[in-house]
Amino acid sequence: MFRAVVLLAAVAGCGLSPPKATAADAQRANVQLAELQDGRTLMVRKCGSCHAPPLPSEHGVHEWPTKLDEMAERSKLDQKQRFLIQQYYVVMAAKP
Ligand code: HEC
Numbered sequence: 001m002f003r004a005v006v007l008l009a010a011v012a013g014c015g016l017s018p019p020k021a022t023a024a025d026a027q028r029a030n031v032q033l034a035e036l037q038d039g040r041t042l043m044v045r046k047c048g049s050c051h052a053p054p055l056p057s058e059h060g061v062h063e064w065p066t067k068l069d070e071m072a073e074r075s076k077l078d079q080k081q082r083f084l085i086q087q088y089y090v091v092m093a094a095k096p
Helices: 002-011 023-029 033-047 064-075 079-093
Strands: none
Touching (some): 023 033, 023 079, 033 064, 033 079, 064 079
């Protein structure tokens, strides 16, 4: 159900949905695609409750770790969750 909503938003050309990681992103950053996808899924769930899930392009590669410092506490992330979400943001913000 949730997936269907996200898909619909994407099909409708809604630019506000955080981008999905692709195989090209994973290859460029030399990380597992599954990790990037898990990071995005977690992020939408954990970071989308108080405000809309922020887009990677809203902040620079070097700003994201600091943002995560602030927001990890608010979201009560464990270390693994924080790692995955931060990795998603840093990799996607670096997209050429
Ligand atoms: C418990 C509520 C809550 C959760 C959960 C939450 N945020 Fe926020 N976030 C806020 C509030 C409130 C603000 C705006 C005021 C502020 O910056 O303190 C904000 C602001 C932001 C900003 C803008 C800050 C700036 O300096 O421009 C970013 C980026 C952000 N959040 C990212 C995230 C991410 C990433 C997550 C998930 C890890 C997350 N937030 C989870 C409450 C939350």
